[in-house]
Amino acid sequence: MTTALVDHGAAWPLPIAGGSPSKRAVVDAAALRANTAALRRHVGEDVALMAMVKANGYGHGAVTAARSAVDGGASWLGVSSAEEALQLRTAGIDARLLVVGWTHPSSHSALILAGVEVMVLDATAVDSLAAAARSSGRPALVHIKVDTGMGRLGLRPEELGPLLQALRAQIPPVVLSGIFTHFADADGVDPDFTEEQHRRFVVAVDAARRLAPDLVAHCCNSAATLRFPHMHHDMVRPGIAVYGYPPPGATGVVEVRPALSMLASVAQVKTVRTGESVGYGRTWRAPSARRIATIAAGYADGVHRAQSNRGQVVVAGVRCPIVGRVSMDQLSADVTDVPAVSVGDEAVLIGSPGGPDSPDWLGADEVAAAVDTISYEVLCAISARVPREVLHQP
Numbered sequence: 001m002t003t004a005l006v007d008h009g010a011a012w013p014l015p016i017a018g019g020s021p022s023k024r025a026v027v028d029a030a031a032l033r034a035n036t037a038a039l040r041r042h043v044g045e046d047v048a049l050m051a052m053v054k055a056n057g058y059g060h061g062a063v064t065a066a067r068s069a070v071d072g073g074a075s076w077l078g079v080s081s082a083e084e085a086l087q088l089r090t091a092g093i094d095a096r097l098l099v100v101g102w103t104h105p106s107s108h109s110a111l112i113l114a115g116v117e118v119m120v121l122d123a124t125a126v127d128s129l130a131a132a133a134r135s136s137g138r139p140a141l142v143h144i145k146v147d148t149g150m151g152r153l154g155l156r157p158e159e160l161g162p163l164l165q166a167l168r169a170q171i172p173p174v175v176l177s178g179i180f181t182h183f184a185d186a187d188g189v190d191p192d193f194t195e196e197q198h199r200r201f202v203v204a205v206d207a208a209r210r211l212a213p214d215l216v217a218h219c220c221n222s223a224a225t226l227r228f229p230h231m232h233h234d235m236v237r238p239g240i241a242v243y244g245y246p247p248p249g250a251t252g253v254v255e256v257r258p259a260l261s262m263l264a265s266v267a268q269v270k271t272v273r274t275g276e277s278v279g280y281g282r283t284w285r286a287p288s289a290r291r292i293a294t295i296a297a298g299y300a301d302g303v304h305r306a307q308s309n310r311g312q313v314v315v316a317g318v319r320c321p322i323v324g325r326v327s328m329d330q331l332s333a334d335v336t337d338v339p340a341v342s343v344g345d346e347a348v349l350i351g352s353p354g355g356p357d358s359p360d361w362l363g364a365d366e367v368a369a370a371v372d373t374i375s376y377e378v379l380c381a382i383s384a385r386v387p388r389e390v391l392h393q394p
């Protein structure tokens, strides 16, 4: 048998050679705390809040996001994999923690020992968790995931009966701690399908409560948390709203503000002559003499290559078009309209160091719209190579 060495990126971010990195993401932990607190107030005392901190806290840094959310009133945290859960436990975060995604049976003992709760959707997982619980001498807390219409992960409602039987046979050491579902279109214009998913969920919750009267029922992502209070049940699971980007159709319900800005330094400024090209594939040619700044961030840092000739950056408060292809480590912007740009100045790729109220704010949603994607993807894409600087540390 060969032993694989798994690089979980523990060495990231890279050490900074001196004072200033060539690129950075600035994360305002106070904004994350305040957003969580605002969501907490919205759902009221009787509903628990699970902050989704998967995918490195939607790019903000998993540990920063987790600590800030807990400080803001989240009593649960949600992640997508065993690795993400164990990373938080290793960092000393002891809030209740659920892995909403699939977990390999070989991770079950470690998860149980770390007090992490696990999603189940079939008897195989229940049996694996029961065996791991017996050998570790600790209970396995599980949440059933029901597919009420997303068509993705989860058991069909008609498969719930057999799963409850399998669970009954393994309680204890297995504990049925929760049941949940995920909405496919909670931010859509028409609420009908979400209402239908919710009706199916309520039937499943009633059946599961006969086995575990105290289980925690939860189904609301950010959009549903903000739009459908009658669906809150025992707990809500907002993600993107914690990071300050309420989904369309749910803006203004709760006051939240974006917490992240991404900046990269100008590495060179040069004048290109009429007709000269910039970047791979020569996809942009100067229509006249232009001043071009080469900026030290590219797709390896999470700048979408689709921003080539489409996106914008902000230099000295001025919106400047990205010209030519975004490459692995660099992008180019036309800074002809910026009165003074020098090497070492920072260009803003997302957000603004002045915060969301500053006139030059470039939201992740705006960056996303330029390349037909969503703020989630823009934020999650910020790679491990970009050091996160945390303001107002938890």
Ligand SMILES: Cc1ncc(COP(=O)(O)O)c(C=O)c1O
Pocket: 052, 100, 182, 220, 221, 222, 223, 237, 238, 239, 240, 241
């Ligand atoms: C199971 C689950 N719950 C909650 C969320 C949070 O969703 P949102 O970020 O839209 O609030 C997600 C995110 O994809 C999820 O997968």
